[in-house]
Amino acid sequence: MKVIVQSTGVTAADVIAVARHDARVEIAEAAVAAMTRSRDIVDGIEASGRPVYGVSTGFGALANTSIAPERRAELQHALIRSHAAGVGAPMPREVVRAMMLLRVRSLALGLSGVRPKLAQGLVDLLNHDITPWVPEHGSLGASGDLAPLAHCALVLLGEGWVLGKDGSRADAAQALHTAGLAPLELASKEGLALINGTDGMLGMLLLAIADAEHLFAMADVTAALAIEAMLGSERPFLPELHEIRPHPGQAASAANIHRLLQNSSIMDSHRDDLAHAVQDAYSMRCAPQVAGAARDTLEFVRVTAARELVSVVDNPVVLRDGRVESTGNFHGAPLGFAADFLAIAAAEVGAISERRVDRLLDVTRSRSLPPFLSPDAGVNSGLMIAQYTAAGIVAENRRLASPASVDSLPTSGMQEDHVSMGWAAAKKLRTVLDNLTSLLAVELLSGVRGIQLRAPLLPSPAGLAAVSLVSAFAGAPGPDVFLAPVMEQARTVVSGPDLRARIESSIGTLS
Template sequence: MTVTIQPTGISPADVLAVARGDAKVVLAPATLAAMATSRSIVDDIEADGRPVYGVSTGFGALANTFVAPERRAELQHALIRSHAAGIGAPMPREVVRAMMLLRVRSLALGHSGVRPLVAEALVDLLNHEVTPWVPEHGSLGASGDLAPLAHCALVLLGDGWVLGPDGQRQPAADALRRAGLAPVELAAKEGLALINGTDGMLGMLLLAIHDAAHLFTMADVTAALAIEAMLGSDRPFLPELHAIRPHPGQGVSATNIHRLLQHSAVMDSHRDDVAHAVQDAYSMRCAPQVAGAARDTLDFVRTVAGRELLSVVDNPVVLPDGRVESTGNFHGAPLGFAADFLAIAAAEVGAIAERRVDRLLDVTRSRDLPAFLSPDAGVNSGLMIAQYTAAGIVAENRRLAAPASVDSLPTSGMQEDHVSMGWAATKKLRTVLDNLTSLLAVELLSAVRGLQLRAPLTPSPAGRAAIAALGGAIGEPGPDVFLAPLIETAREVVATATLRATVEQEIGELN
């Protein structure tokens, strides 16, 4: 696959293709032309000798310091070196690739005043799979992701580090040489244009949106399996009950769960049983209300990210009429707020899943399943400690759901006196979603074990597919086994599309 960058921008699918699929990147001729036009305006300003921020002045609190023409290239290189001040473990390769692509996108919009060769150099890094080493700490979302983007730009200069094949850092100069690439000499404005913007936090948010959409559907699957295993009712998920509270996501989740529970001998076994509970517990009956609210939150976040993909986030910006104006478009508040909101929603999807796990394992509430889903409880502990693991993860997600975007700290001699913390918000969102994967894995494992213990009753098509997906790893109910590998297997099933695809072959597409 090849992603062609037009002067109108790119799509979320393009970001995923480059970040995770190693798609090649091409700059459209119209993009090169737009950048050349923008650059000509900067060249004219240089010729006039006017003091313009980022072209002939220092940066941040040094914005009033005039820089002589003969030192402006030096200024751009010094900017990159001084701002590449991050520390900590490297960011994942997919995040760095997304960030670089989005920086190319920003330059391609034709408001940054850089020569086309600067964008082409970033494209060369992507296409030769040269991935800068970007430390996890350094960005406050002020002027965007200055430090992370500076670590990317530093590689263009033949300096800094890259991620080696073994995950260790290697000198960038060696990586460029192996790829047949030459370092870039920056001109006026270009260093600033490489590091001002929201590309890191936007890249992480786009990846998170994709992951959250899949996990929220899988949350409907694992909820339905747990409800089935606990002899729950499918009546709370009837469409007419959700039409009278028309939150879109709630209706989608309810429809998914209702369809997943059909054609099940387990469900049929108690449908007309007078002893059956009139109302299921909230963690069962209210599954669509929680997961659906998370879906609606995701829709809001998707809208915010879509707007940002159309946005010029550089500073200063070069306008077609020749003006160069300072802006605040690099401020990451829209992305930070959205990421915090989605982290809250995802944390609650995991929290309600853990409550269903607890019910499945509790002999007083699981409707005749053995304690901790062990046929020989006492000598054996069954899935007791898997619920401990889930509870610990829920507690961590509650901490991570505390918003980062309210935690502003002033920097740059009070010039940057309010920052977004958008990088922190999007980074912790990814952790919350990874934790949600684990929580749904524990629910899937518990629900499958519960359905196995309902034999000889035949479960729903979704239940049969889940048993087939996990059965080879977990075996039949029996004596205790080493549990961690089973949870890892369940994580893989939740994270990938295989189980969902199998279920959809039986009951049609899930939303």
């Protein structure tokens, strides 16, 4: 695969390709020309001697400090060293790669006043699989992701640390030497252009969007399995009932669940039973209303991220008419709000999933399934503690759903007196989605167990696919086993493509 960075930027798919699939990166000639024109303007400003923020002055609260021409390159190097002040565990490789590509994208738009070789330096790191060691703590989403981006930029200078193949910390200078790359010498404005932007939080948000899109579809699958196992009704998912409340996500989720429940002997067994409950519990009947609202939230977040992908978030910017203007476009509020909103939605998708699990395991509410889905309950506990695990995760997600973006703290001598906390919002969103994977894994395992216990009745094609895949590692209902490895494998099924592919081969593409 190859991603070409244009003068108009990159796509969300490009970011995923580079971050997760190691696509090779190139810079288009038009982008090189745009950066060259922009740099010519900065060189002209330097020659004129007029003061311009970030070119001939200090930064932040030191913006009124004039810097002599002979010290301006030193200023840029000092900026990178001082701002590479993060602490904590390293950010995942995929996040750092996304962040670097997005910084290349920002420079390639041609309004940052840098030489093309600066963007090429980041591209070289990507193509040689050199991943800077970026600590998890340091960004407030203020002037963008200053500290994380500075840790990336420091590697360009042949300083700092990189992430070793085994997750260890290695020396950046040695990594460049091994790859045959030379450290860069920064010119005026270039250090600032490398670190002023929303690339870290945007990268995490784009990765989260891809994950959430898959997980929300899988939430419909696990909900349908649970509803089928509990002898629920398919009637609440009829399309005409969702046309009268026209939220698009709700309609899509309901259509998925309705299709997933078709052609099932289990569903047929009670369709005309007068003793069957007239209305299912909310966790069953309202599954599309909750999952659908999450889908609509995801669409809002996707639109926000798409706008940011075509945005210039540097400061100052070098306009094409020669002006250099200070902006606030680096402020991460749009991304912080979006990440917080999506975290709330994903937390609720997980919460309603856990409620279905609890119902499946409760002999008084599961419609004749054995306690905790164990055929020999008492000696055996079945999935009792799996539900404990799910409940604990739901509680953690509730804490993580508290918005980070309302928690501003002033910095830089009150120059940066309102910050976005967008990095923190995006980082905890990733945790919420990882937790959602675990919650859906518990529901997948519980739903399959319930369907297996309805034998000899046959489930829907979706149920058959799930039983086939899950029973390969979980077996049939029986004596208790070491459950943690089974749950880990169920997580892999939820996060991976196989179950969805098998289902879609039988019933068509899920929304």
